[in-house]
Amino acid sequence: MQAALRTIGEAIIDDEYTTEYQPYYTASPISGTNKAIESVVVLRFERIGDRMEYRGTELIDLENNPEATATRFGYVSSSGKTDNSVTKRLTQNNPVDERYSALLEWFDEDVLGDELLSDPDIAGVRSILCEPIGATHEQVKQDIDNIAQRVEYRALLTLSITENGQERYVGELTAYNEGMKRWAAEDVRTKSTAKDSYGFARCSICDTETECFGLGAKMGEQYAVKQQWPFLDVNSSEAWRNRPLCMECITAIEVASDRFLEAQDYGVPGIRCRVIPYALPMPAATDQLKALIREARFELTGGDTDNDTARQRPLSTAWENYRHAVETTDQPDVLRLAFSHIIRETTKTHGVAWIDGVSIGQVVALRTALEELYENDPVFEQGLLPKPDPPTEQQLFSGSWVFQLLAGTRGSDHRDQYIGDETPWVEYTERLLTNGPVNYSEVIAVLMREIYARYRDRLDEDTDYPYDGFHLAATYGFLRLASEQGILRDTQTGNNDTDEAAMTMTSLDSSYTSFGDGIRTFVAAHPSIENSPGRTAAFVLGAAAAQLSNWQAYRGLSRTFVQSRNVDQLTAEILTRWQTDIWEKAKIYNQQAGRYGVPWADAESLFHEAVLAGENDSNGWQATAEEIRYHYVLGVNVGPNISQRAQENRDDQTIPETEDEEPVSGPAIEDERSEMNEDSEPGHPATGAEQ
Structure with missing residues (x-):
């Protein structure tokens, strides 16, 4: 690096x-909203033959831009400890009459050495400013005191030397530039x-x-x-x-x-991401990196541009000419990307996380895969989950997308600045960018912490839909993306070789005409759910809980089942208890509507099959507690949309309702929902598509 x-x-x-001196000068400490220089105080000298004379102290105008100001007046910052140049920065807390002493200290003989001290430009000024006696010395001090009240801070204190009618400032004086270099070396040593x-x-x-x-x-x-x-x-x-x-x-x-x-401005507030392209140790690789910087530095830094594509896809835009050469000539692909994430933590320390060895092709491939997934995946295509906007290239490489998934709520402080504590968002961003393995159980545990944090926040808002449906849809998209990239490892339903089923997707038939058939179809389309009794039971339970809660919301109950049950307490042992509560309530509402029979009989049958397998099979539940909770929340989000599609299919095919299949979310209830809040309409998840 x-x-x-x-x-x-x-x-x-x-x-x-x-x-050769310009690289030492820097405009960043004297530019920007809170740092911009307003004026320049200059001590004027004139060299006549071998004699230096003082010509007064004046306020002068800045150059046209901060870079020109820093270069001409010779300003170089050194992290606040000392200014390596004789030119000093002035503020209200460090006014000109106080910083003047720092200017005098620059003429230190131990730093400058005999050769520079004997240079006429330095020796003449030093004799006037640093000699403790003499009328000129006192006049300079008096002029500094007089001008102190007129300075508009922030400002610079510098000097100029006129010879043969030509005035030159510090940045134009070779001796002072050489002195600045010696101070820079001394500064490196002492710090x-x-x-x-x-x-x-x-x-x-x-x-x-x-x-x-x-x-x-x-x-x-x-x-x-x-x-x-x-x-x-x-x-x-x-x-x-x-x-x-x-x-x-x-x-x-x-x-x-x-x-x-x-110059880069990537990452969520409070977490800065820096992009560093680098060359592999191969012939001519350094020249290719230099060419990339010359041609595309502006694009790589994410500079302001009217080109929306360049702004959202800075890496692709910057790499365009380079990739063309690699693909159409024999030029080898020798450039890679590293990302430095500077994290502000609650302990007020700052950590640095590195992602290394990323190819631009991987970033582009991830973006393309997500676009295609949101467009073509049956779950999104059929409206079973709301379709999120795909993350931009910038959101992918900066970690913003994964950060929002894993810590968007619980990683924010009271000023809406983000922090990086206890969230492996950089780790999962790195694995996406480098095709590293993602453990299904581990990432689900992290996702559930964020899902639960959003649940608590939404409960405080008295929303009917305490689960954030769009966030849940994005987590599903993340898991599907990791599966499509071949990096998701699900040890619960497979092994570490080739037969893992982590969130893979088979065809999803959308022709079902009952809630129970739709639930069974969804489970069968996801081997990672179908092969895990715990996940299957939890998904069915969540879907039924959402159906019951929709009916309770319609009846005007102050708290629905989904609102009143803390998902953080759900375990395999509690699944049956919650299922009993749901179906008993559903039977009561069924009877009150003049119907009899078992509500959602097919779904209940699927639930009991899964429970029996979990309790009696040698493989057990094949799900962690967090996986059970996640699939419960997934069912809460997907269930109402499965019910709606089943209703639409029955209407299209003029199939009469069976007495025991759709008692809670049948036509009567769907017709009455138009009077409810639009966010509880059948097309929305029962959990927060309102966001």
């Missing part, structure tokens, strides 16, 4: 900078958290023998927590010897960080 950032920085330097983390060595990137630095190079993207040394198997005090970096490489890396990484 360091080598990649060095290459990216070099490409930017070659493309944008005209002098090290480990002793002796610099010395003469061969740079691990450019292979140059020179003074090199290690931990002191302060590149925050590589640190795990609060810049703590992340490589536990390497002693931090000696780590620079294992990965030494020269000043030129460090500078290029910092240019890449400032102009490429910081």
